[in-house]
Amino acid sequence: MGRPVLDCGKREKKIDVRFTQEEFDVIVEMEKSSGMRKAALIRKKLLSEGEKILLDSKVVMNNLDAVGLELSRAGNSINQLARYANILNRDGLLSAVVVDRLLLELRKYNEIKMHLERLMRKLIRMLSS
Incomplete structure (x- = not known):
């Protein structure tokens, strides 16, 4: 079987981010309520919804x-x-x-x-x- 084929290009780049315990708990709660993995959740929030809050x-x-x-x-x-x-x-x-x-x-x-x-x-x- 193996890993499913990606919709778009291979993810080769990685970003390390540290969170406080409170921030991490919020992410875990969002993960549970959405059914998405942490990485997918963060990717969705940042790339889909994050553009809305990026202001100069x-x-x-x-x-x-x-x-x-x-x-x-x-x-x-x-x-x-x-x-x-x-x-x-x-x-x-x-x-x-x-x-x-x-x-x-x-x-x-x-x-x-x-x-x-x-x-x-x-x-x-x-x-x-």
């Missing part, structure tokens, strides 16, 4: 800075619109068009902010798992 922290931080800057700019624009609306209201010149425009901008800003919050939660969950 500099790129992430630069993008977060850019997003923060855009949110700040949008907030400033909304403040300017609100200030203008207050001046118009004080002078009795506030029209429904200005109020509608301000509400539209506030809704857009809120949607973007909520979307960003969801993405941040997703990123944090991904990084912490």
Whole structure:
């Protein structure tokens, strides 16, 4: 009989990794629950699912800075619109068009902010798992 034929090339390279007892216990538990051998389990986790968590922290931080800057700019624009609306209201010149425009901008800003919050939660969950 002998060893089964591999789906793809022969595995010739080896990586030695050390784990703490707690980490090893987690791997053994995953091995038991999945029915996979440790090597196959680690290979699957690293090669299939590992790409999801590999991030360049500099790129992430630069993008977060850019997003923060855009949110700040949008907030400033909304403040300017609100200030203008207050001046118009004080002078009795506030029209429904200005109020509608301000509400539209506030809704857009809120949607973007909520979307960003969801993405941040997703990123944090991904990084912490």
